[in-house]
Amino acid sequence: MKNFDQNISQLLNNDARKHQPNSQIESRLHQTMLAKGCERKATQNSMLDFFTMLFSTRFLAPKLAFGFICLILWCFPPGKLNKSNNLTLADSINNFHNETVDSAKIYSTAEDSICSIQF
Amino acid sequence: MFKKRYSKIKDERLVNLIATGDQQAFSELYARYKDRLYYYFLRMLNHCPDTANDFLQDLFMKVIQHPEYFDPSKKFSTWIFTIASNMCKNEYRRLEVRSRAHSDPACFNSDDSRKEIDEQDLLVKQLFIELDKLGNDHREVFLLYYREGFTVKEIEQILDIASGTIKSRLHYARKHLQQKLSKHQYLFLND
Numbered sequence: 001m002k003n004f005d006q007n008i009s010q011l012l013n014n015d016a017r018k019h020q021p022n023s024q025i026e027s028r029l030h031q032t033m034l035a036k037g038c039e040r041k042a043t044q045n046s047m048l049d050f051f052t053m054l055f056s057t058r059f060l061a062p063k064l065a066f067g068f069i070c071l072i073l074w075c076f077p078p079g080k081l082n083k084s085n086n087l088t089l090a091d092s093i094n095n096f097h098n099e100t101v102d103s104a105k106i107y108s109t110a111e112d113s114i115c116s117i118q119f
Numbered sequence: 120m121f122k123k124r125y126s127k128i129k130d131e132r133l134v135n136l137i138a139t140g141d142q143q144a145f146s147e148l149y150a151r152y153k154d155r156l157y158y159y160f161l162r163m164l165n166h167c168p169d170t171a172n173d174f175l176q177d178l179f180m181k182v183i184q185h186p187e188y189f190d191p192s193k194k195f196s197t198w199i200f201t202i203a204s205n206m207c208k209n210e211y212r213r214l215e216v217r218s219r220a221h222s223d224p225a226c227f228n229s230d231d232s233r234k235e236i237d238e239q240d241l242l243v244k245q246l247f248i249e250l251d252k253l254g255n256d257h258r259e260v261f262l263l264y265y266r267e268g269f270t271v272k273e274i275e276q277i278l279d280i281a282s283g284t285i286k287s288r289l290h291y292a293r294k295h296l297q298q299k300l301s302k303h304q305y306l307f308l309n310d
Binding site for chain 1: 137140142145146149153154155157158161168171172175176179180183184239240242243246262265266268293296297
């Protein structure tokens with residue numbers, strides 16, 4: 001059986017040597033590859049265009065507005081208080097309520113003192 | 120200088136380089152596989168050189184356009200032959216070559232443009248006529264095993280079929296060829 005296997009393989013290998021693909025295929029494939037490379041370059045160029053636009057004076061107002069919003073969000077991120085102090089929303093509401101009550105007390109004390117002033 | 124360097128690089132690494140647009144890497148990979156795949160397509164697709172050339176081009180076009188589909192943890196040779204096998208199956212479905220292969224021998228003859236046709240050529244022709252009779256499944260396993268030198272395990276990965284089926288197909292093809300090509304005794308010496 002080994003001999004049969006070897007002979008068949010040899011026969012097929014000899015036959016394969018007699019058949020060659022079209023030599024133009026490789027050059028066609030290289031052209032396709034080049035075209036794909038150009039596509040990649042075009043993508044890179046469009047990214048370059050984007051960054052040029054970003055740092056130019058075009059669309060200055062919307063860019064400034066967007067930058068301002070980003071700055072605000074960066075300085076005062078939503079949920080920062082809750083995360084840092086491990087406070088729940090209920091705690092935040094309670095805090096707000098207590099602060100309001102304290103402010104009302106101060107106000108009423110101030111009002112009383114104003115009222116107590118005798119002219 | 121470049122050829123020497125690229126010739127040492129493994130197939131799997133070459134695919135990665137192709138993804139970055141490396142032309143030299145593509146040339147090297149193409150040189151390694153063009154003859155094997157061309158012969159595979161030629162013998163699987165009705166022995167038609169034009170069809171084999173078209174399929175070879177399409178296959179490498181796929182490699183160029185979507186190198187990211189290759190899983191680097193797998194062997195490149197089994198991956199590319201899996202694609203080739205699937206392309207052949209699609210072609211059978213589309214054109215019903217299966218039924219035509221027996222009735223239209225014109226394409227088989229068209230690749231014999233050479234003037235010298237020796238005894239070996241006749242034997243190969245007879246061999247494929249017999250394999251065509253067995254069907255595409257047997258011919259495919261036969262080619263992958265005897266021509267491409269894949270192991271049963273590798274063929275299992277390429278065709279996604281059980282190893283028992285592969286062994287059975289090989290055994291059946293071998294037996295059939297031994298019966299039909301018995302006049303070419305030298306093939307079966309020491310069996």
